[in-house]
Amino acid sequence: MRTIYTTFMCVIWLCISAATALAQQRQVTGVVTDQQGITLPGVTIAVKGTSAGAVSDAKGAFSISLPGQQATLVFSFIGMQTREVQVAAGQSKIDVSLQNASRDLNEVVVVGYGTTKKSDVTGSVGSIKGSDLNRVPSANVDQLLQGKIPGVQVIAPSGQPGAGATIRVRGYGSRSDANALVVIDGIPLGDAGGIKQVNPDDIESIEVLKDASSAAIYGSRGANGVILITTRRGKTGQARIGLTALTTVSTLGNKLDLFTDPVDVASINNESRINGGEAPQYVGQVIGGTYYPSVAELRGIDPTKQPWPYNTNWVDLVYRNPISQSYTLSADGGTDKTKYSVSGNYYNEQGLAIKNGYEKYIGRANLEQKLKSNVTLGVNIIATWTKNYGQGLSVDRNIIFPAYNPDGTYFHIGSNDYNNPVQIANEVLNKSKTLDLLSSAYISWDIVKGLNFRTRISNAFGNSISDNYQPRDATSSGYQFQGLGTVSNYDSNHLIVENFLTYDRDFGTKHHINFVAGTSYEAQTVRTSSIQGQGFVNDILKDENLAGATTYLVGNNSTKSVLESYYGRFNYSFLNRYLFTFTGRTDGSSKFGANNKYAFFPTGAVAWKVNEEAFMKNIPQVSELKLRGSYGIVGNQGISPYQSLSLLGSYKYFTDGGFQTGYGPPFFNDGSNTNGKVFNGLGNKSLKWETTRQLDIGIDLGLFNQRFTINADYYFKHTTDLLRLNQIALSSGYSVIQINDGVIDNKGFEMGVNAQILQGKFDWSVGGNFNLNRNKVLNIGGGNSIEAAQGDIEAIRAPLNYYINGYPAQVFVGYLFDGIVQQTGGTSPVDGTVQKAGDLKYIAGGPLAVGQNGKYIIGNPNPDFTYSFNTSLKYARFDLSTQFYGVKGNDVFNFSKFTPSAQLQRWTPDNPTNLFPSVNSTRVNYASDWYIESGSFLRIQNVNLGYTLKPQTIKGISNLRVYFSGSNLYTFTKFNPSFDPEVQENGQFGGNYRKPRTYSLGVNVSF
Amino acid sequence: MKKLKYIALVLAVTGFTACKKQLEEKPYGFLSTENFYKTEADANSALIYAYSILPDLDYYSRNFITLTESPTEDIEIAAGKNADEVLLDKLSATPTNSVLRPGFQLPYVGINRANLVIAYVPAITKISDAAKNEIIGEAYTLRALHYFNLVRLFGAVPMHLEPVDDPSKTNLAKSSIQLIYGQIIEDLTKAAGMMDQTRRLGRVNQVGAWGLLSKVYLTLASGKASGSPGYDFVAGADEMYAKAKEFSAKVINEQTAYGLDPSLVAIYDVNKKAGPEHLWDASTDRTGTNEGLYSKLPKMFMPNLNFRLPGGVFVPGGFNEFLTESALYNSFDANDKRKTQLIISTISDVNGGNSGTGPTQNLSITDSYTRPFSNKFNDSGWQAGDQTSCNTPILRYSDVLLVYAEASGPTTEGYAAVKAIRTRAGLGDLPPGLTVQQFRDAVLQERSWELCFEGQRLFDLRRTHNIENILVTKYGKSVTGDPYFFPIPQSEVDRNPNL
Known part of the structure; x- marks a missing residue:
């Protein structure tokens, strides 16, 4: 919408330039740039106290006639702070840099x-x-x-x-x-x-x-x-060609916690198996065709054996310091009638893991054509193509054994081992390609003054094809099926037709009205299909000839959903001080039950621009003071289509010499058992939206002509009728039904602060954000006060995250850790087994009736608050910006807590620690607060140092900035430094694809 | 303001005609009860769907065996395995025990599917009466089997006799054990009158319904006679024994397809699934695409090593979950073929890999991890991976023959039936002149040897009121919960307010 203002400026410019043609005393020329040194076209330059003025051209250059020897020039531009510059006598050239008005009120x-x-x-x-x-x-x-x-x-x-x-x-x-x-x-x-x-x-x-x-x-x-x-x-009036190029080197951001000495691996493994009642393996024996050396042999002190030749550095084999690139070429400009903006982007990101990467091309074209003085046509197209290949690889593999056999084939530890990461990287095919086309066309018609009608047809098309092949020798599924190939297709189309009227008008000097009213129709179809072949003669063709497989698995699916809507927004302002907004939308969605297809979402807001009041005129330091308040109802329809219907699923039974297909009501076995084509449990004709009532109270404060700004909001969100799968009586023959049930509250406080501390040649601004959210489950599970957020997690044989009335969503539930059992004896309160020395000692009997014994709430994955701050320094043509990001007060359940370094500090009779248990290959683990660690961190997200060349230093180049940028540079945290503490929302951590530390060199050029 | 008219026109044209019809969902690629159950093929398909729950890994291909075998002296759960299974082994399952849940739920899934067949197939017109009767009869038999399992596992439970098609129908109160048995007998009697004797792999026929009915009557008879909890309602034990004998006699005498297989090993050979003993199996095949279509049950019994079975079949590694208990193993006569042929004590090429060689290992019953294991569940055509074609028997001929013996008591027919079983196992006859109780105890012991690992022992011990006598007193197992009925799972208690 800046275009409107640009157009407006041009009109003014025409008027002004006509006036200035009369008087000519002295010519001053120069170039106007922004903080980064990018030239600014269309800047209005006025001679203070006169009506004389000029506008900078497409290259930011201007020329202006001064009426006398000394004068003050006023440079103004939308989005920039207006700047006054003294022109000394005899000065004929003056280059001016304008500051971003970061909080310009007219923005x-x-x-x-x-x-x-x-x-x-x-x-x-x-x-x-x-x-x-x-x-x-x-x-x-x-x-x-x-x-x-x-x-x-x-x-x-x-x-x-x-x-x-x-x-x-x-x-x-x-x-x-x-x-x-x-x-x-x-x-x-x-x-x-x-x-x-x-x-x-x-x-x-x-x-x-x-x-x-x-x-x-x-x-x-x-x-x-x-x-x-x-x-x-x-x-309008600007034709610019831009090129940006960015080259990035990624490096490992963490110091890894891995075994480095094969002796440690073997002796801990032996100890673990002995503690678990199993025979030790590293005693110099062949198991499954693999020779397991003895610890003595690994130490090199067994006189009868050669020194052990391997100590594989998997990190070197699996990780790399890849180079990634991104290039964008763009052109935009326009005339009074036609405006265009086109660009192309190539992005290639290489992962830390070998053979893992992501490529993307984006083409974008935007065109606006004035058909008549009051009718504009616009087209916008974005095409995106991506390719994703490879996978994350583990580096914690046994270092005693090599990656390759002497003959160059991949080494497997025994016959059931399919985890050689080098082999997985090289032989497992895992590739997906996507194509997205976003297109829209609109016609905008200014019917009468202030009244505009716009019709817009948009379409979002998305397609993806994935190829996967697991050779028999590389993965366990590949072995199980003797080659497993899958081709999956996904295709979606989302059509949106919208018509809306906008009316914007002043009535007298006191009243201003703006309203929008419209309708929309959306139809979305999704088709998927997948073909899987199991069992191939050999692995040569991968998934290229699935017809060659012994067994096929074919699936296809299609869904369609429709959304019909009416919406409107009415703004009224009185004296430009008292603002009122009423917004509402009626949605009708096909996804919901026959009894609840339509819903209406009304809201209202008021704001008071205190700084416009007469009494505030005495306090010119306050450039903005606005109080805001809003309340209303909005919805969430986030479920898949057909969840309200009773449909038949299908499954097979082997009879009469083959598998026959049967149809009947589908059956979810808690999602863990993919029993053929399951779709849902029992239908629910009353299914409807989630409803959120939200109150917001905010303040916007700006001081010293917006050099210092604060925006702060308090909100209270009350969400009812949560859409969720409800477990129903097992005796019904179903497991689940999609229902509206449950209440969650979110209340919080958020604030953004910005300050331009220094202005001028030395420019320094700082800013920060602060978010505090408190989440509370008020009601969940139809009378039950506790509901698991997931099924059993294998490692702890129970769910971990729960919804519990009165507590934040997704709290961790488990037993309490009470140190390490120092002497064998007594029974575990958790499973009644005999407690062995070195085991974790649990306290059971907590207030939550889950598991065999009562459990406790042992942690909360929701942070107390998140925050960020940034600082930006500019001196002459250099700029330096730094961004920090932090999360505070969340708990992480670290499944990877017993790292190699922790295992070296394990409990043994000689090391009766209370920190880490003994190693034990057959121990059954339970969720306890032993696993819980603080997830707080503060990260130096990015440091960016740039230099902008003086405009026109190189002929034809109006602008050139080179910069060096480092990301994920350092993280302050108490979390195990071998991992990144940023974990998924539910707080579970079990090893992620490592986040690289990156160093980039970039250049932005415009012509 | 003429233009405003245009606006109104534009809005009228471009605005859509809102109607609820657009928001109706017409699912693509899905059948619903409205467009299904119209033809004979539909009826068959509905029945196939009802059968398909049987070999689910949460039913006969795993969970049912865990639930019914681990509490007995047949198997124990290896250390370090699922804690809930370990507790079940001690018969101290609480309502939250995770093994109980599928044991309770899966029969109801099957019941709902059978109820759909029973409710919808009668109205289909494009089908012969014979085919219709066969399909509905099989559905009745399936429903009876599920309730028979439920009532023996949990006692009084909700009884759904109509399809659940609305949220309002999900929560039923418990029906008494008496009512449930009444329904089972009614269903099986009706079914036996509707079905033919054609053998169809994995499906039940008239002979199977008779056999199942004889077991139902025997359960009632022995439950009443022994004073086992829950069977007070049974009017007379003798009357029930007579019924059990009547129907097991039908299985023995009123058909020509079934009998004892002379070879014990052949019974469990996946290439001989149409053998004479198989009245009804939960059918699987290794070409299936999911567990449940194929079975991993053999791996539950097998050591966590890779090795070759005596026949040379390569086993890529078991789960080592079910360990044979010495109580059972040592109870066999040393020459009993059911021990020497159906329990594997020697494996070869241990850890040799698929193509390699390795040492031969003799398995010891006292080892904590690697013990002799059942040969009843394996796949002579085992290829790579976990998929096997191993069926789980639901009803075998020798089971019914022993029902007949037990029902007959120490009569000539009774002795003859046991003799047939013992002779095949390479054993001599039972001592003559046993009292009724002694004879029935002997048959119970015979059933233990004959049907071990097949999900029968727990029910046999329960119906004869023998948990304490045999598990506790004789074998020294500790039993801490109600040994006769498992508690109804907590997840049902929580969700069903009408219980």
């Missing part, structure tokens, strides 16, 4: 079906410009938002190329789908997480609709917040 924000001035926002809308996103190399937009917008938490536990993140807006308020809705250029795309369709270089701005009032325009999909991404548009 425009996108709010869904329209835009509004930032100062007129009544709800809670977080906004960030594309240039202010995290400057880390990233395949997705997700990570670029981490720590950037108050109230938005980005959880990115994986360092795998192309990996997405979890984005939570104001906490976790749904068990079926707590993801925010992502809208790209007006196209509602679906759940946040892995927003790969947009090139970060193309982003004009990202807005996050957080409170009920602002999100209500998306009705039944707004309860978890809405993320609006707007890509760049062409601007």
